[in-house]
Amino acid sequence: MPGKPKLHYANGRGKMESIRWLLAAAGVEFEEQFIETKEDLEKLRSDGLLLFQQVPMVEIDGMKMVQTRAILSYLAAKYNLYGKDLKERALIDMYVEGTTDLMGIIMYLPFQPPEAKEKNLALITDKATTRYFPVYEKVLKDHGQDYLVGNHFTWADVHLLEAILMAEECKSDILSKFPLLQAFKGRISNIPTIKKFLQPGSQRKPPPDEKYIAQVKQTFNV
Numbered sequence: 028m029p030g031k032p033k034l035h036y037a038n039g040r041g042k043m044e045s046i047r048w049l050l051a052a053a054g055v056e057f058e059e060q061f062i063e064t065k066e067d068l069e070k071l072r073s074d075g076l077l078l079f080q081q082v083p084m085v086e087i088d089g090m091k092m093v094q095t096r097a098i099l100s101y102l103a104a105k106y107n108l109y110g111k112d113l114k115e116r117a118l119i120d121m122y123v124e125g126t127t128d129l130m131g132i133i134m135y136l137p138f139q140p141p142e143a144k145e146k147n148l149a150l151i152t153d154k155a156t157t158r159y160f161p162v163y164e165k166v167l168k169d170h171g172q173d174y175l176v177g178n179h180f181t182w183a184d185v186h187l188l189e190a191i192l193m194a195e196e197c198k199s200d201i202l203s204k205f206p207l208l209q210a211f212k213g214r215i216s217n218i219p220t221i222k223k224f225l226q227p228g229s230q231r232k233p234p235p236d237e238k239y240i241a242q243v244k245q246t247f248n249v
């Protein structure tokens with residue numbers, strides 16, 4: 028029986044959070060090895076465990092996977108969250124890249140200098156409400172189904188819920204003009220594996236706090 032996947036990353040969200048979400052949504056238990064100092068990161072490097080000297084790194088199926096997108100795609104395929112054919116996978120890839128772009132802007136907000144934060148918060152709100160959320164609202168409207176792709180639960184749904192919750196942390200009423208996304212959020216949040224991940228005490232990480240931001244800046248030169 029292979030061991031549980033082992034995630035190597037800082038004890039916070041960053042690029043690893045979407046991997047935690049996908050494993051949790053698939054009902055897969057995982058272990059975490061937290062990188063807390065530059066020395067921790069250097070040890071992984073000197074042991075030759077990081078192909079590009081970077082994390083996230085996930086030990087799974089005898090591999091030491093790196094590159095977030097590669098890890099996520101492998102997990103989506105492995106746990107049958109990648110659609111039933113090439114066209115569904117293409118849709119999932121497009122939708123996931125959209126929510127990746129949105130979360131990518133949000134992810135770096137806490138690391139911006141104070142004078143840039145207000146401008147970037149406005150950018151996040153603008154992009155979320157004029158570029159990204161309208162697309163997913165229309166997808167749900169056009170096919171009238173519960174999920175984004177193929178009328179079944181896929182990686183795209185997990186990723187969109189994660190992005191919605193992150194965007195709401197930036198602006199609590201950000202979904203006010205998107206009724207189908209509000210309903211989507213309620214449905215997907217109630218899927219048992221996701222409901223469990225959203226409970227306190229799960230391996231879901233909180234929004235970055237000052238301690239985490241300082242640790243990341245010191246460890247990763249973000």
Ligand SMILES: N[C@@H](CCC(=O)N[C@@H](CSCc1ccccc1I)C(=O)NCC(=O)O)C(=O)O
Pocket residue numbers: 037040041042080081082083093094095096134135243247249
């Ligand atoms: N293309 C890679 C990029 C990975 C990456 O940038 N990793 C950073 C840590 S995530 C940084 C990050 C980013 C946003 C929020 C929190 C955190 I932590 C790293 O290892 N930096 C060291 C180096 O490049 O030498 C991926 O997608 O996995």
